[in-house]
Amino acid sequence: MTNEPAPVAVQFRLFEAQVVRSLRLGPTMRRITFGGEQLKDLASGGRDQSFSLFLPRPGQSAPVVPAEFGERWYADWRAIDPAERAVMRSYTIRAHRPELAEVDVDFALHGSGEADAGAVGGPASGWAARAVPGDRVCLLGPAVADNRSVGFRPPPGTDWVLLAADETALPAVGAILDWLPAGTRARVWIEVPHPQDVQDLPSAGEVEITWLIRDGRQPLPAAIRAAELPEGSPYAWIAGESGLVKAVRRYLVGELGIDRRLVNFSGYWRRGASEEDLRAEAQS
Ligand SMILES: Cc1cc2nc3c(=O)[nH]c(=O)nc-3n(C[C@H](O)[C@H](O)[C@H](O)COP(=O)(O)OP(=O)(O)OC[C@H]3O[C@@H](n4cnc5c(N)ncnc54)[C@H](O)[C@@H]3O)c2cc1C
Known part of the structure; x- marks a missing residue:
């Protein structure tokens, strides 16, 4: 049904965004809608399009990320003091509305105690449980729709x-x-x-x-x-x-x-x- 992604020089970019609203989907899931002018240029490939989410640590007003996102971004992020650098976690783009510069991300709230007694929490899940409009994040996300963070690629001939x-x-x-x-x-x-x-x-x-x-x-x-x-x-x-x-x-x-x-x-x-x-x- 789809071909392999075409080689692209720059598949990913850093996008600044903030929480616009949220919706409880059930005991486990909270949908957070991110907005911000930069999200107009995000180019989701749909399907299982994933991205890296950078979150502020408690007490910070914005995530601390490297000044530049080049080929060495991971080493640059690792070089920042672990107590300061943003929490980085993988998430999926559930929906993208470029015309509104909005992205929906559905977070599983593990460790929140409501539906998963005994489960351990984590910084991203805890952040998502508490997030309010205006909270700032960064997304390391797709700049082109045909990118390597889309895995679902059924070949021709799939029944x-x-x-x-x-x-x-x-x-x-x-x-x-x-x-x-x-x-x-x-x-x-x-x-x-x-x-x-x-x-x-x-x-x-x-x-x-x-x-x-x-x-x-x-x-x-x-x-x-x-x-x-x-x-x-x-x-x-x-x-x-x-x-x-x-x-x-x-x-x-x-x-x-x-x-x-x-x-x-x-x-x-x-x-x-x-x-x-x-x-x-x-x-x-
Ligand atoms: C490509 C990709 C896409 C993903 N997309 C999504 C998505 O759209 N929505 C989503 O909710 N998650 C998604 N995940 C999973 C998410 O990245 C992990 O659950 C992540 O560990 C959550 O970070 P945390 O800071 O909450 O917990 P961590 O600090 O990473 O982990 C802390 C503890 O919590 C446990 N833990 C982690 N996740 C769960 C869980 N769900 N239930 C119970 N215990 C858990 C860990 O085993 C660990 O003991 C995705 C992961 C990948 C690789």
């Missing part, structure tokens, strides 16, 4: 699409379903902490969604195992907690024998590890 996600990848699933060409067949499994986290996800595709409530365990891998999958050539996209992603991928590739190149997978978080821990691990 049907399989999506498997937890609540952190629910925004990406929603945006993928928004994007699906009319008539595309999709089987979708979404695991959320609470029955009231279920959302209406419109699509032009022929979509069948199975919602699963976590209830202390991860029911998603067993639900996919138990399902009768459609005939024809699939393209699978799996994202969420790494243990969940691994289990589903192992089943699809290892047991069902689906070509690994047709299974796009991404651990969005790992139980017991912060995003800094995961980045440090990836660098070592």
Whole structure:
């Protein structure tokens, strides 16, 4: 359905933005709408378009980021005093309205105590729970729509699409379903902490969604195992907690024998590890 992204000289840029409004989507999710003139130039590729969000630390009025965002931006950000530098976390563009210079981001509020007893909080989740209009952030986001932070790329000849996600990848699933060409067949499994986290996800595709409530365990891998999958050539996209992603991928590739190149997978978080821990691990 799509080709590989064309090589581009500059795919990403830093955008300054502020909170415009928020909407509680359920016990777990809070949608925050960011606005600001610079967001007119953001060029989201849609689907699972992700970006890095820079947040101020407690007591700061704006995130502390490198003065320039060039090839060495990551080293430059790391060189700033850890007590001062912005908190950096990965999020998904749920919706982009360039004409209004607005971006919606749906945050899973883990550790907020309401729906996920025992879950650990984090700086981004805590920030999102408290955010009010006017709060300042920076987005390291796409400057061109065809960029490498879009992973969902079903090849020509795909007969049907399989999506498997937890609540952190629910925004990406929603945006993928928004994007699906009319008539595309999709089987979708979404695991959320609470029955009231279920959302209406419109699509032009022929979509069948199975919602699963976590209830202390991860029911998603067993639900996919138990399902009768459609005939024809699939393209699978799996994202969420790494243990969940691994289990589903192992089943699809290892047991069902689906070509690994047709299974796009991404651990969005790992139980017991912060995003800094995961980045440090990836660098070592
Ligand atoms: C490409 C990509 C796109 C993403 N898009 C989204 C998105 O649109 N919306 C979204 O909500 N998240 C999204 N995530 C996941 C998000 O980046 C992580 O959940 C991140 O760890 C949250 O940062 P934090 O500061 O709240 O917690 P951290 O400081 O990173 O972690 C602190 C503790 O909380 C735990 N933790 C982290 N996330 C969760 C969770 N959801 N539930 C329970 N425990 C958790 C960690 O294991 C750790 O023990 C995305 C991740 C990636 C890689």
